[in-house]
Amino acid sequence: MSHVKDSHKIRTLIDAATLDKRVTELAAQIDRDYAGGDGLVAVGVLKGAIYFFTDLTRRLTVPVTVDFFQTSSYGSGTSAGEVRIKRDIDMSIRGRDVLLVEDIVDTGWTLRTILDLFRFRGARTVRLCALLDKHEAREVDVPIDYSGFRIGRDFVVGYGLDYDERYRNLPDIGVVEFDEGRQEA
Ligand code: IMP
Numbered sequence: 712m713s714h715v716k717d718s719h720k721i722r723t724l725i726d727a728a729t730l731d732k733r734v735t736e737l738a739a740q741i742d743r744d745y746a747g748g749d750g751l752v753a754v755g756v757l758k759g760a761i762y763f764f765t766d767l768t769r770r771l772t773v774p775v776t777v778d779f780f781q782t783s784s785y786g787s788g789t790s791a792g793e794v795r796i797k798r799d800i801d802m803s804i805r806g807r808d809v810l811l812v813e814d815i816v817d818t819g820w821t822l823r824t825i826l827d828l829f830r831f832r833g834a835r836t837v838r839l840c841a842l843l844d845k846h847e848a849r850e851v852d853v854p855i856d857y858s859g860f861r862i863g864r865d866f867v868v869g870y871g872l873d874y875d876e877r878y879r880n881l882p883d884i885g886v887v888e889f890d891e892g893r894q895e896a
């Protein structure tokens with residue numbers, strides 16, 4: 712199935728039912744790993760992770776507090792030392808078990824940067840949960856403890872992910888099929 716939305720053709724890659732099933736599995740795995748502890752601080756990376764974050768955290772039964780972090784990078788791509796903090800978390804994470812929840816790991820610089828910062832601040836543990844892993848695009852190693860799906864290098868949208876702030880609310884994840892010869896911003 713493919714949709715034409717605002718002039719972009721979007722080919723479904725992972726449908727809503729498949730996403731839902733995988734999120735449930737990830738939540739069960741996280742629940743098992745954190746069982747018996749004093750709970751976790753779930754930190755969602757804005758804005759892309761919001762749909763995944765809310766679906767995931769509402770399925771957890773271990774005690775959870777939620778917080779958010781927002782980054783941006785200079786220019787179009789992400790690279791070393793160029794991840795800017797747009798919004799920091801509100802809570803202290805010293806001595807806490809932190810679960811960092813991200814939509815997609817591409818070069819790896821965003822998660823690497825936040826992971827190092829949270830460790831520096833004295834979190835007891837920091838684990839990474841990412842819905843999508845663009846493994847072939849990795850420039851820096853990041854240990855993904857909970858990974859939803861491995862995908863190729865195609866640009867994807869939906870379920871929180873955007874192209875120029877559009878398509879975040881699509882229920883499926885789809886590949887944007889850019890027209891040959893048409894200039895994209
Ligand atoms: P990084 O390169 O691993 O630092 O990823 C940076 C950010 O780029 C991710 O958190 C996403 O917000 C964004 N990104 C990377 N690939 C895609 C994509 O295919 N669609 C939408 N956003 C993406």
Ligand code: MG
Binds near residue numbers: 756759813814
């Ligand atoms: Mg993101």
